[in-house]
Amino acid sequence: MPKKCKKPCKHPGCPNLTDGLYCIEHQPLHPDRPSAAKRGYGSRWQRLSKAYLRKHPLCVKCMARGWFTAATVVDHIIPHRGDPHLMWDESN
Template sequence: MPRKALKPCKHPGCPNLTNGLYCAEHQFLHPDRPSAAKRGYGSRWQRLSKAYLRRHPLCVRCKAQGRFTASTVVDHIIPHRGDPHLMW
């Protein structure tokens, strides 16, 4: 039975071929990270972040410095670290 073709390692500049995302040399540099949905950024977060961007079209940090730049992402000012009160 044919095997899947090997792919280049995702680490910048690495020429090694691998079955996964990173070769054995770089695997330890890139630990497995849970998906965005598992970290709490599922469909509810997508919906609320889009609504927030519609209500707040300018970047808060840029605006504080007198620059007017369109906001493109929603970020927690205080890291929530799993606290639902800070998350939502």
């Protein structure tokens, strides 16, 4: 029985052909990890993180070094590990 045709790797710019989504070189590091939305980073997180960046436009770690760099991501100070109180606490 014939096999299915190989497809290009989904990684941007990768010309390798593969049976799955990604070639061996670009396999995800954590294949069993749930999606960002399933880990709590859905539309509510997107909305709140954008609002936080508007209020706090500079990178905290860069400012500690005396650099003034625009912040591009929002991260927790204390990892929440699924704790909703830490997840949604704006001071964290």
